[in-house]
Amino acid sequence: AQSVAQPEDQVNVAEGNPLTVKCTYSVSGNPYLFWYVQYPNRGLQFLLKYITGDNLVKGSYGFEAEFNKSQTSFHLKKPSALVSDSALYFCAVRGNSGGYQKVTFGTGTKLQVIP
Amino acid sequence: DAGVIQSPRHEVTEMGQEVTLRCKPISGHDYLFWYRQTMMRGLELLIYFNNNVPIDDSGMPEDRFSAKMPNASFSTLKIQPSEPRDSAVYFCASSGLFDYGYTFGSGTRLTVV
Numbered sequence: 001a002q003s004v005a006q007p008e009d010q011v012n013v014a015e016g017n018p019l020t021v022k023c024t025y026s027v028s029g030n031p032y033l034f035w036y037v038q039y040p041n042r043g044l045q046f047l048l049k050y051i052t053g054d055n056l057v058k059g060s061y062g063f064e065a066e067f068n069k070s071q072t073s074f075h076l077k078k079p080s081a082l083v084s085d086s087a088l089y090f091c092a093v094r095g096n097s098g099g100y101q102k103v104t105f106g107t108g109t110k111l112q113v114i115p
Numbered sequence: 116d117a118g119v120i121q122s123p124r125h126e127v128t129e130m131g132q133e134v135t136l137r138c139k140p141i142s143g144h145d146y147l148f149w150y151r152q153t154m155m156r157g158l159e160l161l162i163y164f165n166n167n168v169p170i171d172d173s174g175m176p177e178d179r180f181s182a183k184m185p186n187a188s189f190s191t192l193k194i195q196p197s198e199p200r201d202s203a204v205y206f207c208a209s210s211g212l213f214d215y216g217y218t219f220g221s222g223t224r225l226t227v228v
Contacts, residue, residue: 043219
């Protein structure tokens, strides 16, 4: 069975500082990995994905994520946090070992950017 | 495309009443998912459909919950009778066979009093 772990319920960072939201995964075969963001009273919005190729993936709003196969991690990063980045962030994984496999979401990490 | 459309956005109902949530997926998407989000449990997958057929309903909490997809452009999630513990935000999402991720609707915030 595939799974995703987001070890931090909340991450606080000062505006202008770099941010990291952690994610580790478990899946059979090679993974498809995703980050979604949820703003208050909104649905989940796609941020970025890793399918294959370059381990550093760039996404929307200046976010990027680094795929590390040996550590089975896919941490979300941004060089300089904005107050408007404050939201709930979900990491997700999907296996690709044949047949259709649904996406498994993590429990979410609340990012609070402090002015 | 207007994305995944859910209605209503908010629903307040009394305990014991029937509640029906609606979803219109993105045209051409083969998969439709219903999720529930609460502070206590986070994001839970309730059921998903492929080509209008329910594939996995193991996340449906009780027999009070039922979901249908009569055609490729419409799905409903029904709760009968509703209880206060059903209060949550319910999301619908859809995906194409060759898509890698999901597109979510804006959700229905259900409050059962």
